Amino acid sequence: MISVEEAIALVTQHAQAKSETEFVSVDKSLGKTLAADLIAPLSLPSFRQSSMDGYALNLHDSNSYSLTGEVKAGDASNPSLQPGEAVRIFTGAKVPDSSNAVVIQERVTKDGDKIILEIQSKIGDNIRQIGEQIAEGITCLPKGHQINASTIGLLKSLGMAEVKVKKSLRAAVVVTGNELVEVGQSLEEGQIYESNSAVIASALSTKGIQDITHIKIKDNLQDTISQLGDALEQNDLLLISGGISVGDYDFVGKALQELKVEQVFYKVLQKPGKPLFFGKRENTYVFALPGNPASTLTCFYIYVNLLIDLISENSDPGLLRVKLPLAADYPNPVGRALFLKAKVKDSKVEILDHQASSTMISFAEANALAYIPTDQKENPAGSLIETILLPYGS
Numbered sequence: 546m547i548s549v550e551e552a553i554a555l556v557t558q559h560a561q562a563k564s565e566t567e568f569v570s571v572d573k574s575l576g577k578t579l580a581a582d583l584i585a586p587l588s589l590p591s592f593r594q595s596s597m598d599g600y601a602l603n604l605h606d607s608n609s610y611s612l613t614g615e616v617k618a619g620d621a622s623n624p625s626l627q628p629g630e631a632v633r634i635f636t637g638a639k640v641p642d643s644s645n646a647v648v649i650q651e652r653v654t655k656d657g658d659k660i661i662l663e664i665q666s667k668i669g670d671n672i673r674q675i676g677e678q679i680a681e682g683i684t685c686l687p688k689g690h691q692i693n694a695s696t697i698g699l700l701k702s703l704g705m706a707e708v709k710v711k712k713s714l715r716a717a718v719v720v721t722g723n724e725l726v727e728v729g730q731s732l733e734e735g736q737i738y739e740s741n742s743a744v745i746a747s748a749l750s751t752k753g754i755q756d757i758t759h760i761k762i763k764d765n766l767q768d769t770i771s772q773l774g775d776a777l778e779q780n781d782l783l784l785i786s787g788g789i790s791v792g793d794y795d796f797v798g799k800a801l802q803e804l805k806v807e808q809v810f811y812k813v814l815q816k817p818g819k820p821l822f823f824g825k826r827e828n829t830y831v832f833a834l835p836g837n838p839a840s841t842l843t844c845f846y847i848y849v850n851l852l853i854d855l856i857s858e859n860s861d862p863g864l865l866r867v868k869l870p871l872a873a874d875y876p877n878p879v880g881r882a883l884f885l886k887a888k889v890k891d892s893k894v895e896i897l898d899h900q901a902s903s904t905m906i907s908f909a910e911a912n913a914l915a916y917i918p919t920d921q922k923e924n925p926a927g928s929l930i931e932t933i934l935l936p937y938g939s
């Protein structure tokens with residue numbers, strides 16, 4: 546059985562960067578990777594803006610100014626001010642070309658159509674200059690950046706409707722098992738509600754992969770071969786849940802062999818997710834994720850997420866890892882590396898209760914996975930533990 550480190554190295558070695566790119570609507574770009582440097586098509590701000598509610602001045606020697614008008618946010622007007630004149634102005638409004646400072650209203654006494662400044666105002670006060678945030682033509686973000694909510698705000702503020710990204714992988718999510726029933730149907734004895742496909746689809750959507758084919762297979766070798774065969778033809782990435790262990794009705798391994806999927810590795814010395822399979826056929830990558838729900842998601846975060854990042858040439862592949870002190874003792878007598886559902890709190894990592902591979906209760910609460918290598922047996926409180934931060938951790 547290979548180690549976690551060997552498995553990560555093999556995923557890295559087999560990941561081939563995808564050259565195809567596409568333009569997608571900015572509204573649909575969350576999680577995708579920029580395929581080219583983002584060059585600002587305009588300056589931000591594109592006109593001189595007031596950063597405060599107050600008065601725009603044409604400065605002169607006295608503290609007294611005569612008020613000649615008003616400019617609201619969105620107004621295109623450009624009143625001409627002589628030295629000693631002022632207009633009422635609001636945050637975000639265009640500062641008249643003839644004004645060289647804005648004074649906040651709290652520091653002004655109003656007297657009819659005159660204002661008296663209580664402070665000395667100087668050139669440039671409370672004015673956002675053209676291009677102060679971003680100058681037209683500069684590189685705002687490099688190729689390889691994964692688009693997040695702030696990126697979407699930036700793209701919109703630059704007036705962009707579409708963005709060039711790495712072409713999304715065509716992904717199929719396959720669930721296997723006679724016991725699985727879709728939510729909405731009634732449960733018979735021995736059946737459970739199917740949940741892994743929604744977990745995998747949600748995790749894929751954080752990587753900008755929304756267009757997913759869902760496949761459900763009964764525990765039957767012929768059906769498994771035929772449905773996986775079709776999925777291999779039509780997708781870049783196959784994520785199969787369950788049926789990869791050693792039971793008499795676990796047919797995924799046999800089917801993949803029959804379908805000539807080249808095995809890169811099978812079984813990793815880890816808990817959860819020991820019977821993880823990774824392979825490739827032509828340009829299609831295949832992960833058979835152990836069916837226990839927490840095993841499936843752990844393997845997604847550690848291996849699938851990394852593969853997607855590498856294929857899309859994400860400049861920061863894999864989840865962020867930091868070393869943090871353990872909140873309490875956590876010995877590892879298991880002889881496998883552990884990925885533990887954990888919570889980063891007060892600069893410490895706290896291992897949560899309910900670590901069984903079959904339960905999601907601790908995963909739902911976790912904002913990190915604590916990684917304890919196989920040979921790290923004593924883990925006293927305060928020892929530094931590699932902590933993998935989850936994407937939507939609180």
Ligand SMILES: Nc1nc2c(c(=O)[nH]1)N[C@H]1C(S)=C(S)[C@@H](COP(=O)(O)OP(=O)(O)OC[C@H]3O[C@@H](n4cnc5c(N)ncnc54)[C@H](O)[C@@H]3O)O[C@H]1N2
Pocket residue numbers: 720721722724725737738739740741742786787788789790791792795817818819820834835836837838840902903
């Ligand atoms: N004799 C051995 N038995 C098992 C071993 C072993 O080494 N020797 N390994 C165990 C480990 S570790 C794991 S992990 C599981 C993985 O098994 P499979 O990948 O074959 O998964 P299944 O048996 O199909 O399912 C496991 C478990 O998860 C539930 N499940 C499956 N799919 C879903 C789904 N889509 N939604 C919700 N829950 C699902 C399933 O009902 C089972 O309870 O094998 C151990 N066995």
Ligand code: MOO
Pocket residue numbers: 815816817818819820835837840902903
């Ligand atoms: O590897 Mo399994 O995921 O321990 O339950």
